[in-house]
Amino acid sequence: MTTTSDAPLAAPAADPVPVVQMSGITISFPGVKALEDVALTLRAGEIHSLMGENGAGKSTMIKALTGVYQVDSGSIRVHGQEMTFKGPAQAQAAGISTVYQEVNLCENLSVAENIMLGHEVRRGPVIDWRATRARSREHLAALNLDIDPASTLSSHSLAVQQLVAIARAMTVDARLLILDEPTSSLDAEEVAQLFAVMRTLRDRGVAILFVSHFLEQVYAVSDRMTILRNGKLVGEYRTAELPRMQLVSKMIGTSLEVLEELEENPRRSAATREGATPYLQAIGLGRRGSVQPFDLDVYPGEVVGLAGLLGSGRTELARLLAGADRPDAGEVKVEGRPVRLRTPRTALGHDIAFSSESRKTEGIVGDLTVRENIVLAMQAERGWARRIPRRQADEVVAKYIDALGIRPPQPEALVRNLSGGNQQKVLLARWLATAPKLLILDEPTRGIDVGAKAEIQRLVAGLAEEGMSVVFISAELEEVVRLSHRIAVMRDREKVAEIDNSEHVTVPDVVSLIAGSDVHPSDVHA
Structure with a gap:
């Protein structure tokens, strides 16, 4: 937008x-x-x-x-x-008046009532509604807004409601x-009206x-x-x-914190993908008000990084791939076959796992144990009527506690008592336990210490080497450049470019694309 x-x-x-x-x-x-x-x-x-x-x-x-x-x-x-x-x-x-993203008005009241709330024109103890509406019309006219003061606020778009909120803010001079x-x-026309x-x-x-x-x-x-x-x-x-x-x-x-160096991560070039079938293909996939229609292929054994600023559409793109949001345009193919990813559970049925950036609200369940958190997705995939045998669950939990170095290594510890880095490892263990073929990781290293970041980066690189497809989102561009075979660049809720990553691609190259600069690396596909 x-x-x-x-x-x-x-x-x-x-x-x-x-x-x-x-x-x-x-x-x-x-x-x-x-x-x-x-x-x-x-x-x-x-x-x-x-x-x-x-x-x-x-x-x-x-x-x-x-x-x-x-x-x-x-x-x-x-x-x-x-x-x-x-x-x-x-x-x-x-x-000093503030208008927030979420408009804090009363939708059941009229435009005039919202603008003049607390500042109504009174004649003694009685509100003079005719004069109040006239005063609200003056505030609207001062902003060159043609809105009927008597209309109910709920009958207007969010853009108009925000303009009403601004008119209300100006009643106190x-x-x-x-x-x-x-x-x-807001869409482009609504933004233009707001800017006016x-x-x-x-x-x-x-x-x-x-x-x-x-x-x-x-x-x-x-x-x-x-x-x-x-x-x-x-x-x-x-x-x-x-x-x-x-x-x-x-x-x-300009000088992001340098993490512990990863082992050499061979990056798949465009040539080696020729003739191969992507595990997942998004074709013209989009959702109005969320992310513009985009194309994206993710191949087996490949890490595709999503780069962009906050609000650029990275998470929205990932949620469409994971079935967390439903698209209103385009299609998805898994191993060449069209599929409909209506829910995350549907996606999981196609071996697609999604780890949300909201670790505390959409990820871990703090009141459950490490063991219960790790087997949660496995159990959901089976259905709650078919309980996972305790011995099988214990084997899976022990495997990933050891493989990911979860500390303390205690299956019955409450997850809320673990550090942020270990909570993130538990969340990763949950999805790895489902044996996905595509793992979508949204900000898996946010808010954790350097050592835990390096461990998770190594894990991602290792999963790709074993043949898993990975979509990796991080606000830290050095991390995206270090890990990805390809990088999809997002700006203003639109995929604007793709880079075939190589040793010649640098963070400034990606920054130039995010910023909309005219300077692009030579191997960019717009």
């Missing part, structure tokens, strides 16, 4: 005092420092994008600014005056409007903080950007002066 504009960037604000200035912001949670000495300056008449990968600290920064989180150190100044907000209501009273991922569910409203507010002198993972949109609408990485400030930049490739490099880190 992208949109472009020929509108010129707004000139820097003449007012020398920023609307908001955050300095030295540090916030710690038990065992982790979420933000460390971070700064953010928001100026009147500018659209400012807050950029960073998942876990960079964007949401924490917004919550610190709006009083949801209290800062451990640092200061927040609004129009030059230092302030401490004890909650969102105080921030709103100071002229907000001087700073925070838009947190407002375009994630944002520019209208900018030109009226409102400061706008825009959070989005769509690079095209950031470059289309923002004047300035601040980049965070791992809870730290990378820098503030004029959008027009920062090339996309540099932006992506700053977001992911």
Whole structure:
């Protein structure tokens, strides 16, 4: 989902005092420092994008600014005056309004009631609904929005509901409007309408903080950007002066942490695939609002890496391959035969296993033991009426505890008491126990220590050498380049390129494709 504009960037604000200035912001949670000495300056008449990968600290920064989180150190100044907000209501009273990705309005009420909620026009104790609707119409007109104030909110699209939320935010004469991922569910025309409203507010002198993972949109609408990485400030930049490739490099880190070197992983070239049948073929597979139709072949003994920024469509693509989401376009073939992957269980029946990136919510069951977690998928595949014999289950569990080095090696230990790395190993053991021919791994090394990452990388390489097909997703591009035979590049929910990996392919090559740069490696297939 992208949109472009020929509108010129707004000139820097003449007012020398920023609307908001955050300095030295540090916030710690038990065992982790979420933000460390971070700064953010928001100026009147500018659209400012807050950029960073998942876990960079964007949401924490917004919550610190709006009083949801209290800062451990640092200061927040609004129009030059230092302030401490004890909650969102105080921030709103100071002229700071937030519109979140999930619109927090009352769908059963009218547009006017939603805009004026808490600010209705009254005559004594009685609400004057005619005057209230007229006032709401004025707020809509100020944003050049032609929406019937008397209509029920639920009768409108999500895009219109978000515009209503913005109109509501402006009823308090907000001087700073925070838009947190407002375009994630909008199509191109709806995005263009939202951007027109944002520019209208900018030109009226409102400061706008825009959070989005769509690079095209950031470059289309923002004047300035601040980049965070791992809870730290990378820098503030004029959008027009920062090339996309540099932006992506700053977001992911130009010198990613070097993990323990893997043994040489021979990479299958395009030539050796000639004449072979892919284990899985996706042909024009897509889902509206999720990922654009794409083609993808995965061969036996091959690791196909999916590279892209957060929100690029990596997970959405994987979920279609795994039957976790149903496509509305295209088809899937397994070993050359058309199949319908209606559910993950259906996919498992075709020897396709999917390990979700949401380890805690869609993966491990914390209240179950290691043994119970490992045999969970095996039991589901058999059906709950045909219990796995205890001896067989124990043999499988012992095999994978030993093979993956799960610590402590205790089958009856509760999974919630294991480290993140060992929880991830238990999850991998669960799917390996089903003996899949295609294993789809979504962020299998996220949030685990370096040693556990190296072990999982070795495991993936070893599985491919034994003939298993693997789809591998990781936000760490060095990891994708190191492990993959081929790399599919995602941008803005679309597969934009494929690289036949070799020793000549580097992380900057992949970054250039993610960023939409004109510089491509020679062996790219668009």
